[in-house]
Amino acid sequence: MNRQLTSTDLANPDLYDHGIPQDVFADLRRQPGLAWNQGSGETTGFWSVGRMADLVAVSRDPVTFSSELGHIQIYDIDEDVRAKRASMIDLDPPIHTHLRRLVSAAFTPRHVNSYESAIRDRVNAQLDDLTSVGSGDWVKTVAAPIPIGVICDILGVPAGDHDLMIEMSDYLVAGTSDRELDPTAYGNTTPLRELPFNSPAAFGLFDYACRARERCLAHPGDDLLTKLATVEVDGERFSATDFARFFQLMIFAGNETTRSSMAHLALHLATEPDQFARVAASPGLIETAVEEVIRYSSPILYFRRTAARDAEIAGTPIAAGDKVVMWYASANFDETVFSTPLEFRVDRPRLPAHSAFGGGGVHFCLGASLARLELAILIEEVLRRRLRIELLDEPIFVRSNFVNGIEHLRVRVTASDD
Numbered sequence: 001m002n003r004q005l006t007s008t009d010l011a012n013p014d015l016y017d018h019g020i021p022q023d024v025f026a027d028l029r030r031q032p033g034l035a036w037n038q039g040s041g042e043t044t045g046f047w048s049v050g051r052m053a054d055l056v057a058v059s060r061d062p063v064t065f066s067s068e069l070g071h072i073q074i075y076d077i078d079e080d081v082r083a084k085r086a087s088m089i090d091l092d093p094p095i096h097t098h099l100r101r102l103v104s105a106a107f108t109p110r111h112v113n114s115y116e117s118a119i120r121d122r123v124n125a126q127l128d129d130l131t132s133v134g135s136g137d138w139v140k141t142v143a144a145p146i147p148i149g150v151i152c153d154i155l156g157v158p159a160g161d162h163d164l165m166i167e168m169s170d171y172l173v174a175g176t177s178d179r180e181l182d183p184t185a186y187g188n189t190t191p192l193r194e195l196p197f198n199s200p201a202a203f204g205l206f207d208y209a210c211r212a213r214e215r216c217l218a219h220p221g222d223d224l225l226t227k228l229a230t231v232e233v234d235g236e237r238f239s240a241t242d243f244a245r246f247f248q249l250m251i252f253a254g255n256e257t258t259r260s261s262m263a264h265l266a267l268h269l270a271t272e273p274d275q276f277a278r279v280a281a282s283p284g285l286i287e288t289a290v291e292e293v294i295r296y297s298s299p300i301l302y303f304r305r306t307a308a309r310d311a312e313i314a315g316t317p318i319a320a321g322d323k324v325v326m327w328y329a330s331a332n333f334d335e336t337v338f339s340t341p342l343e344f345r346v347d348r349p350r351l352p353a354h355s356a357f358g359g360g361g362v363h364f365c366l367g368a369s370l371a372r373l374e375l376a377i378l379i380e381e382v383l384r385r386r387l388r389i390e391l392l393d394e395p396i397f398v399r400s401n402f403v404n405g406i407e408h409l410r411v412r413v414t415a416s417d418d
């Protein structure tokens, strides 16, 4: 069969050194059908989905496009370890449905809104830290500590352990780039291939969660970890393993992604102050400003699916077993969906929706309401304090083909008088 090939290897982490490679993705969207990305190294070849309509079609059909048959990241893992590593995000219905029902009540918008004042306190504490010295790394002082602090508060992880959570989460992301950790770190004895992100930090989180679960069962508290350890759906509780895997997923998913949007927010605050002056003048724009920051930052670049049966997308035949990669970071700039997509506009209508939280369907981001609330509060507090943000250096991006993260962003912060 003649396959339309991508002209650039989208799996190459170097492509993302300066953020989303907009030109490359624009080319991908222009190609008819889906383009085939040839494999190299640890990566098998895959179909690249760059347009929103195609991405939504794949995302909403978990029967054809499975999360469970292969790895949802771009590199393959051996079949014998797949089940050992899987959390809810790596599973298909009906097991996925059961696990999601165990946790979904804690993440409804109503429930999430009850965390508002705790989030505002955290945001203000971190902004105080930065403004008291006037300059520093926005990622280290603001964007990193807020989401992990919030998720730890919600779960009921003691304050003394928050730094350990940040450290382990950082290593999980580093697993997709170059930074190495000793294989025995955190007391790990599990072969790395059996661990998410091949990282001993995943073992560290798993081990921490097992001990936390024991503690919650022995001394139940009023926190989410206790609720998750004891909640029942159809008479069944989380097993110790599923509980620990959910914990790992939350610490990664609830942390790195929101951090990335908060880091990108600072870039926009610095380079597009007029846009935020509009939000300050019309607070009703907060909601659309939040969506625009998330669309523009696209913290997760892609997730992959494996075709469970023959299918066709955009006229391209896909054979059972083929890998299909949904590039959220491309669909979010699809010019047939968003007018002038490269413009950052705080008043962009909420619909059509962006795909940063996924293209819809059973895996749609569980923490979307929480992430939106955290970002809204951060924007509100920056504007309330009338902070002016200036960049002191170019941002340093995480070297990764999976997350659009920023490692360091040095800024100067002043309260403006006008």
Ligand code: HEM
Pocket (backbone or CB within 6 Å): 059, 088, 089, 090, 100, 151, 249, 250, 253, 254, 255, 257, 258, 261, 294, 298, 299, 300, 303, 328, 355, 356, 357, 358, 359, 360, 361, 362, 363, 364, 365, 366, 367, 368, 370, 371
């Ligand atoms: C801006 C911030 C965030 C972004 C961009 C983001 C993005 C995503 C994406 C792309 C998915 C996969 C969706 C799919 O396959 O359809 C996902 C799933 C998920 N996210 Fe988020 N996320 C964010 C924040 C959060 C937060 C704060 C939490 C934790 C509370 C969280 C927890 C999860 C979980 C547990 C899943 C798996 C859901 C499932 O498999 O059913 N995320 N997220």
